[in-house]
Amino acid sequence: MQTITVDLKDRAYPIHIAPEGWEALPGALDGAIKGEKVMVVCDENTHRLYYEAVKTVLESGGYTVNPAVIPPGEASKSFEQAQALYTKALEANLDRSSTIVALGGGVVGDLAGFIAATYMRGIGFIQIPTSLLAQVDSSVGGKVAINHPLAKNIIGAFYQPRMVFINPHTLKTLPQREFATGMAELIKHAFIADSEFLSWLEQNMEALLSRDVQALTHALYRSCSIKARVVEQDEKESGLRMILNFGHTIGHAIESATGYSKYTHGETVAIGMVYESKIAVHRGLIGHEYVERLSSLLEKAGLPTRLEAADWDLIIERMAYDKKNVDSRIVFVLPTGYGKVEVFKDVATDDIKQVLADRQNT
Ligand SMILES: NC(=O)c1ccc[n+]([C@@H]2O[C@H](COP(=O)([O-])OP(=O)(O)OC[C@H]3O[C@@H](n4cnc5c(N)ncnc54)[C@H](O)[C@@H]3O)[C@@H](O)[C@H]2O)c1
Ligand SMILES: [Zn+2]
Known part of the structure; x- marks a missing residue:
């Protein structure tokens, strides 16, 4: 144990x-x-x-x-x-x-x-x-x-x-789709805080998908450790704990705009992480290879990485209702490198629209 x-x-x-x-x-x-x-x-x-x-x-x-x-x-x-x-x-x-x-x-x-x-x-x-x-x-x-x-x-x-x-x-x-939804949060932990764990996940995804208990134990240990360290520093979510919301600003908006039925929570977080990373690329915080590495790991885990036909205006409108927003500005957690994210409170709606609309850029 x-x-x-x-x-x-x-x-x-x-x-x-x-x-x-x-x-x-x-x-x-x-x-x-x-x-x-x-x-x-x-x-x-x-x-x-x-x-x-x-x-x-x-x-x-x-x-x-x-x-x-x-x-x-x-x-x-x-x-x-x-x-x-x-x-x-x-x-x-x-x-x-x-x-x-x-x-x-x-x-x-x-x-x-x-x-x-x-x-x-x-x-x-x-x-x-x-x-x-x-x-x-x-x-x-x-x-x-x-x-x-x-x-x-x-x-x-x-x-x-x-x-x-x-x-x-x-x-x-656990049914496969439920397993994948949890995998989205686990992959999120690696991308926000632990680039070494990220490499480990890339090497061991097959073992995890076959529910190998030794591999699962290692992944659970690393993933829970990341969340535990964040919670210790900010139990009531006044600052640092917000980094756990990587993928969630867009993810929650997709969940809400699609009536909480089309996608599971983790599936929307997966799609959200990909588009939020694209916003980070657009701002020059990371290179495009980040998006490719993220998408390929999510796909391996059986998760979606793009929205096909979507009402982006409605999704942007829903982002404005997110309870994590402070002073009615849309708050984003954006990657600034592997295993690193920062909270941004100044992302312009036009930038979001531009990135979301650019669906060729996958
Ligand atoms: N408190 C928090 O910090 C926090 C964080 C994230 C999500 N949540 C909440 O978690 C909920 C989603 O949790 P979830 O995805 O576990 O959903 P869930 O509890 O509905 O479980 C998903 C399905 O899997 C089944 N199941 C669970 N364990 C199983 C097993 N071992 N074998 C077979 N079937 C099993 C359940 O019966 C259910 O049908 C949401 O309500 C969300 O708001 C809370
Ligand atoms: Zn979540």
């Missing part, structure tokens, strides 16, 4: 990556759960696949386990599902010493974390992420949220877990 510590002083916690699988979970739980009652939140898929294994470990550790199962999908990050989980928590008599375990992808993690942050003003929280996106991104950093019908992730908190346990074997059952 490999361990990364997210050093947030009195709220510091470990991220364990366990190629041994569930047999390493008892050791990881040591000290992470205070009381005796635990509620394990899954969606229907992760319940079917992994609940028994986790329940068995928890019960042999002497804990009382209550399951809570939600329908899979983004629609479950709702007030209705939150209410249902509060009811389950009350029925199970969870108290201040109890713990909520999120066993699933980012939807389960964000919703279960939101319940843990608010039930009785905050109870224990553990993440056992099972999708690649959750393992490299959503389970690290303490952002928890549900959606409002008018805006995604708008009702939430910063609430750090006590522990994160990653079993890379769970990725073997």
